Amino acid sequence: xxxxxxxxxxxxxxxxxxxxxxxxxxxxxxxxxxxxxxxxxxxxxxxxxxxxxxxxxxxxxxxxxxxxxxxxxxxxxxxxxxxxxxxxxxxxxxxxxxxxxxxxxxxxxxxxxxxxxxx
Numbered sequence: 001x002x003x004x005x006x007x008x009x010x011x012x013x014x015x016x017x018x019x020x021x022x023x024x025x026x027x028x029x030x031x032x033x034x035x036x037x038x039x040x041x042x043x044x045x046x047x048x049x050x051x052x053x054x055x056x057x058x059x060x061x062x063x064x065x066x067x068x069x070x071x072x073x074x075x076x077x078x079x080x081x082x083x084x085x086x087x088x089x090x091x092x093x094x095x096x097x098x099x100x101x102x103x104x105x106x107x108x109x110x111x112x113x114x115x116x117x118x119x
Contacts, residue, residue: 002100002103003022003103004022004023004098004100004103004104004105005020005021005022005023006020006021006023006069006070006086006104006105007019007020007021008021008067008068008069008070008086009067009068009069010030010032010036010040010042010065010066010067010078011040011065011066011067012037012040012041012042012043012065012066013040013041013042013043014039014040014041015039015040015041016040017036017039017040019032019036019084020084021084021085021086022083022084022085022086023085023086023091023098023105024085024086024087025087025088025091025098026087027085027086027087027088028051028087028088028089029049029062029076029077029078029079029087029089029090030065030076030077030078030079030085030086030087030089030090031078031079031080031081031083031084031085031087032065032078032080032081032084033080033081033082033083033084034080036084037063037078037080040065042063042064042065042078043063043064044061044062044063044064045061045062045063045064045077047061047062048060048061048062049062049079051079053081060079060080061079061080062077062078062079063077063078063079063080064076064077064078065077065078069086069090069094069096070096070105070107072094072096074090074093074094076089076090076093077089091105095107095108095110096108
């Protein structure tokens with residue numbers, strides 16, 4: 001399938017920075033290294049999540065993140081991880097999908113059904 005990466009900007013109370021994110025459709029949330037979460041000044045949500053990782057079940061704190069991905073502004077959860085990655089929640093909320101042939105993300109046309117489906 002290859003590796004898909006994208007540039008995105010993340011803003012916190014202290015700073016705004018641009019990162020190269022790995023697109024990980026097997027992950028749920030956006031993730032940043034803890035030192036970047038602290039440097040940006042991302043606000044803790046006060047909640048933690050239990051997530052399955054490559055090393056097993058882990059409990060992580062969650063943070064509010066704002067930013068911009070390919071011209072689309074977002075707000076959502078971020079969790080600490082060893083690398084910068086974007087999971088499916090942010091992709092689907094902004095209506096992006098991965099094109100595995102070109103190894104890029106692309107917008108889903110407005111007239112095309114795409115998760116999350118509203119019932």
